[in-house]
Amino acid sequence: MHGATTMTDTYRNYIDGEWCDSVSGRLFDNINPADTRETVSRHAASDARDAAAAVAAAAAAFPAWRKTPIGKRAKILNDAATYLEANADAFAAELTREEGKALNLARDEIVRSAQTLRFYAVEGQTYTGETFPNDDPDMVVYTQREPLGVVTVISPWNFPVSIPARKIAPALIAGNTVVFKPSSDAPLSGLRLAEAFVKAGIPRGVLNFLTGSAGEVGETIVASPAVRAVSFTGSTSAGEQIHRAVSMTTRTQMELGGKNPLIVMEDADLDQAVDLAVKGGLSLSGQACTGTSRIIVMAAVKQAFTEKLVARVKALKIGSGLQTGMDLGPLATRKQRETVLGYIEIGKQEATLLQGGTALTEGDFAHGFYVAPTIFTDVTMSMRIAREEIFGPVLAIIEASSYADAMAKANDTEYGLSAAIATRNARYAHDFANDIESGTVKINRTTTGNLVNAPFGGLKRSSTATFRESGRAGLEFYTQVKTVYRGC
Numbered sequence: 072m073h074g075a076t077t078m079t080d081t082y083r084n085y086i087d088g089e090w091c092d093s094v095s096g097r098l099f100d101n102i103n104p105a106d107t108r109e110t111v112s113r114h115a116a117s118d119a120r121d122a123a124a125a126v127a128a129a130a131a132a133f134p135a136w137r138k139t140p141i142g143k144r145a146k147i148l149n150d151a152a153t154y155l156e157a158n159a160d161a162f163a164a165e166l167t168r169e170e171g172k173a174l175n176l177a178r179d180e181i182v183r184s185a186q187t188l189r190f191y192a193v194e195g196q197t198y199t200g201e202t203f204p205n206d207d208p209d210m211v212v213y214t215q216r217e218p219l220g221v222v223t224v225i226s227p228w229n230f231p232v233s234i235p236a237r238k239i240a241p242a243l244i245a246g247n248t249v250v251f252k253p254s255s256d257a258p259l260s261g262l263r264l265a266e267a268f269v270k271a272g273i274p275r276g277v278l279n280f281l282t283g284s285a286g287e288v289g290e291t292i293v294a295s296p297a298v299r300a301v302s303f304t305g306s307t308s309a310g311e312q313i314h315r316a317v318s319m320t321t322r323t324q325m326e327l328g329g330k331n332p333l334i335v336m337e338d339a340d341l342d343q344a345v346d347l348a349v350k351g352g353l354s355l356s357g358q359a360c361t362g363t364s365r366i367i368v369m370a371a372v373k374q375a376f377t378e379k380l381v382a383r384v385k386a387l388k389i390g391s392g393l394q395t396g397m398d399l400g401p402l403a404t405r406k407q408r409e410t411v412l413g414y415i416e417i418g419k420q421e422a423t424l425l426q427g428g429t430a431l432t433e434g435d436f437a438h439g440f441y442v443a444p445t446i447f448t449d450v451t452m453s454m455r456i457a458r459e460e461i462f463g464p465v466l467a468i469i470e471a472s473s474y475a476d477a478m479a480k481a482n483d484t485e486y487g488l489s490a491a492i493a494t495r496n497a498r499y500a501h502d503f504a505n506d507i508e509s510g511t512v513k514i515n516r517t518t519t520g521n522l523v524n525a526p527f528g529g530l531k532r533s534s535t536a537t538f539r540e541s542g543r544a545g546l547e548f549y550t551q552v553k554t555v556y557r558g559c
């Protein structure tokens with residue numbers, strides 16, 4: 072069964088093994104941020120009744136799913152990966168139309184999501200407990216890992232396939248059942264991921280997919296007693312709200328905001344440093360949680376670096392992600408553009424505007440949420456543009472007088488998601504990895520980008536201080552440990 076009800080672009084929930092309308096029958100529109108005249112798709116506007124049905128279906132499916140042979144669970148992940156790969160071009164085009172990122176990046180995301188499913192199909196089968204030596208020759212002591220039960224997955228719009236994929240795959244392979252709610256600003260890509268599991272033959276109730284606003288469904292999918300874990304990626308404010316709403320027996324894994332620095336040392340290859348700033352800060356129009364937003368540059372090279380950066384940013388091509396060769400697309404939502412333009416106005420009061428600083432509204436930009444890539448300089452750490460997450464194509468240049476000064480400024484933030492340094496000095500590189508308060512540390516690499524097979528997560532207010540995502544660490548969150556003393 073397919074998610075689309077007709078040849079039109081209306082899509083339903085998938086609850087308890089059926090594609091179904093929301094109880095209210097209401098729909099909401101999914102708009103193309105590059106051209107708001109296009110409604111990409113329409114989706115079920117769910118409320119608490121749909122959410123309760125999804126949780127109940129997941130709870131009912133859990134006893135059988137946890138006992139389903141792991142080889143069978145792995146096959147479903149592999150078959151879902153095959154479906155994503157086979158449809159990568161079509162799903163990438165949809166992703167670009169609903170979210171705005173360039174088509175090649177959208178395609179990479181679909182393919183990477185398939186790789187994530189395949190990774191967990193294997194890794195989940197090697198994740199084991201331990202045995203413990205003891206004095207009783209007739210006793211074996213060991214731990215066994217078991218699934219938690221119903222887990223809720225809530226994802227944002229900026230990586231609408233890869234983020235839920237890296238949550239759902241370890242949850243399912245470990246034997247949990249899932250309630251998945253995508254962002255209301257990129258619901259179609261989330262639906263395609265759910266559809267991949269449906270096509271792969273996932274049993275009834277094991278994966279439940281529902282669309283609708285957080286205000287309507289959030290409380291039920293987060294705080295219902297049957298929900299044993301919530302994996303959330305999104306804003307720090309929403310994450311903290313969810314964390315407060317769950318009970319003591321519900322695990323949370325929250326991947327939240329960032330204010331990620333790139334430090335440019337006096338010995339850096341400045342062309343490489345500019346490349347790191349532009350790719351890390353402006354690709355996805357600055358809408359990556361790990362995107363570079365602060366560039367902390369040593370005074371000795373500030374002018375040379377800034378001139379090269381401005382020249383490079385001036386040459387960037389801006390346009391719809393469906394056009395080839397574009398460096399930046401629109402912002403993903405109207406609200407996001409308003410937020411970014413608000414910070415640009417604040418920046419104009421606080422600092423020196425070097426480049427950009429406006430919405431783009433003429434010609435091809437007239438119907439999209441476009442903002443010119445923007446650079447501020449003479450930024451100090453007391454300014455709001457140095458402290459608050461903007462989540463747009465805005466770079467803030469902050470001067471530093473020494474390694475110690477740069478490090479103090481880099482760490483002077485409530486966030487700790489990702490941080491990078493550009494340097495040719497092994498001492499700086501070594502010290503940076505030790506001194507920086509950040510969950511991801513990059514040396515001569517962009518703040519953005521993380522591997523499927525390595526742990527991912529932040530420090531401070533960028534994540535809950537609980538469990539990492541991705542890699543082997545991603546399985547830990549979805550399993551609990553029992554210690555067994557077996558005599559004879």
Ligand code: NAP
Pocket residue numbers: 225226227228229230252253254255256283284285286288289290293304305306307309310312313326327328329359360361460462488529533
């Ligand atoms: P958001 O507004 O927090 O929404 C994220 C998701 O949570 C959406 O599905 C949203 O539903 C839902 N939601 C919001 N409040 C909720 C609540 N109280 N209960 C249950 N669900 C709730 O974030 P966004 O604007 O989509 O994404 C941008 C943010 O995500 C940025 O702050 C960025 O840094 C962060 N992010 C972090 C990472 C990371 O790995 N650390 C990765 C990507 C993005 P609706 O869409 O229906 O409102």
